[in-house]
Amino acid sequence: MESNKSKSFSIVGKPVPIKDAKEKVTGSIKYAIDFALPDMVFGKILRSPHPHARIKSIDITRAKALPGVIGVVTYKDAPDLNWESCWFNYRGHILDNRVRFVGDEVAAVGAINEDLAEQALKLIKVDYEKLPAVFDPEEALKTGAPQVRVEGNAREPRVTTWGDVTKGYKESDIVVQSSMAFESQQYAPIGRNACIAEWAGDKVTMWTSTQTPSEARSAVAQAFGIQINKVRVIGLPSGCSMGIWWINNFHMMTVLLAKKICRPVKIELTQEESFAAVKRRHLERSRGQIGCKKDGSIMFLDIKHIIDNGGYGFKPDVGQLICDLWGRCPHGRFIVQAVSTNLLTAGCMRGVGDVTLGAFTERLLDKAAVKLNTDPLEFRLKNHIRVGDPLRKVGKGLANYKTPPDLKDNWPAPYILSSEAIHECLIKGAKRFGWKEKWQGWGKPLSVEGPKRRAVGMGSGTHCCGVEMEGNTSAIVRVHMDGSVTLCCSMGRHGQGSETTQAQILSETIGISIDQIDVEAGDTQVSPWSHGSIASNTTFRTGFATREAGLDAKRQILEIAARHYLKEDPGQLDIKDSVIYNQDDPGQSIHLKELMSRLLPDALTPPGIIGRPTVQMPPSTTFSRQFAVQFVEIEVDIETGQLKLLDYLAAQDSGKVINPKSLENQVIGGAIIGSGFAMVESLVFDKQTGRILNPNFLDYKVLRAPDFPIQPEVIFCESHDPVGPYGAKGAGESPMAAAIPAIAQALYNAIGVWVDVPMTPEKILKALDKI
């Protein structure tokens, strides 16, 4: 592993335009919905009208008889196998004889066009035996509640605990209790998705927009009980995904239909299906207490958090990294209880857990600070985690993880935080925002003008930098005959500019210009296994693999150059702008293109250089975290309940910044989606059936350009991670976690009441007892 502290950078840290920028501004980039095969059949899915039912019989005769219909699949055609999406975002059969939420898949029709397929759906006759259903997570936990799954509703609680909370209670001068109920956020993807599947003999190829090509391939193999080498996933770019487009059951329906009718099939989801039939953020409820000394030190945190998985989610927890952010306190207990309901499947959405459980933890912190009459900034400065502190959240199966003995010198110690600039985020952010001048004390607005009150608030957030569940990520660097390079890493393309950051890392590592690098991020046939760009993996873990693969390629290049051309020790050589040169005598050199195109005298072939990582990253959850601190000024009208964001500042610790403009987009994008959840976003479920009543942008509101401050400020506080590529860390998720606490706190300061999210005018007026 190369040291991170060695040199000044040529391209790392530069705001280069993203690699596919021209495709995006010309509208020529192809998402899966734009993709087609010449002989494909169009599929449509029949969905359940009931939240919970058993299929007694299903008659497809009339549908099959409709001219133009090629075939139909029902549960009778599905393998008797469960498949699991990454992080247990789905667990179940492709189809079975039960439906578990309104919108659940029942059958699929393939026809020569979409209209006919749609018509045929109406000709399928299903006889359902309705079963009792449960929609509330707390109800679903009760004895005697309708059971959504054969495994039962309740997952085993996940407990993160340290010290002894009873002792913490006794040692505390003040104790504050609170609770919060969250509504469910929808990914609300304006980029819909499609899946095209084609079988050739016993092999299947799938084209779809996905963040997780490798995991999609594994899941298809699992769902159909076939070998991984029989599945090829070609991951296409997606619209803003935030977790929705991994691998979903509609993909499996497409593969199943294609298999049965022996034709390539395309299933394209409508906007309504994307909202109401794929997945959503969990419904979450938090309850807990905090204890502090009079001097403001937190003595304990004790939190119980419930999440609902909907029909097919199977997550036992939400990755509560937030307990690390405040894990300095001597005693803590975070219990996460997951439960199934007859609602749309729930899964990981950007900042999973750290947005919700994080917001609740911040609520407890704030309430304690109110009681102690302490500035929230000072309170956080006193209690936040520091480098060298123990990490509390221990990954499953990693409790006994030890640093490999041969790598001890530069490897971080397990379960000790390796880098942190949250302190700097708090100090610099507050200074730049003018916190000291604007902060008026708890429950005190900055100004009052008629019904309009202005106030400020601040919040913090954290998240992991990738998770090593199921294995480590990899990357392959192929150097071609003309000296150009293809970087293969399976991470998908959903807008964060990952190909560009990876190319910057590789460019820096080898010493070639970024224009010489192309990135293949979607085709599992050429890219090695990876988690994809989820859990803030990409810059940190894929970037590590990319750099290691780059170093391996560079080592091979230098060895060939040394042996055949420059007759020097390879350690004496380096590469700059594709020229391999002797560091003592730069005139002694050979261009990479020349080296790669000449036949090697001993093999009579051009050199074949394939770089692979020779070192694997240590489990990232055992040492690294990303941090965000955000400050907001709001205006609320106490007559109308209208809440406006006037000013926003986001301070971010994502380690060394690889591409500042991409990262600014990620940070502010996160703040905006977090603010949307804080202020307007909420799925509405019908009380009788659990049906989603607002599956479209007309009724599900999101923030638009005029709803967020026009010129928010972003400050980067670069901690130096000892392992991340050039010191970089994860980025995309913590910015989303800091928004809710900041806005909620500002609102409290404006009106003196805490409001649950989303803080809609209605909820604000109710909190003020005006309606």
Place this chain on the structure above:
Amino acid sequence: MINIKLNINGIVCEFEIEPHEILSDLLQKKMGLIGVRTSCSKGECGACTILMDGKPVVACMILAMQAEGKEILTIEGVGTYDNLHPIQEAFIEEHGFQCGFCTPGVIMSTKNLLETKPDASSSQIAMSLSGHICRCGAYPKIIKSVQKAAQKLEENHGE
């Protein structure tokens, strides 16, 4: 079936269409103009925004037959990969997007804004884009891109 004739990106086209056919489908499926992104099909997200006789419209809310005799401009007619429009250059330089799904529609609205109000203030720019959803939340950089595009167009105009 109805016959219509219209001008799409400078090319005169004739189609035989169904009376219920939607303009976005015609442009996307019959003309292969995938830059007309269809998402909500309800006129809410702005992704399929095009210019019809110079004015921005959401193509999913217009019947194809309403486009009879009209001049249609889609993103494909604004600039090409090797010959970008200054607005497209500005969006690239300022990182005015992330996933790119909303981008063609946003650029079409920007083109109209800068033609009708080249000196629009940042809040006027934000308001003019209120018909568009950028789920990535790139709004601040979109607004900067529009400002930069305005500068570029003014400089070009001065030459």
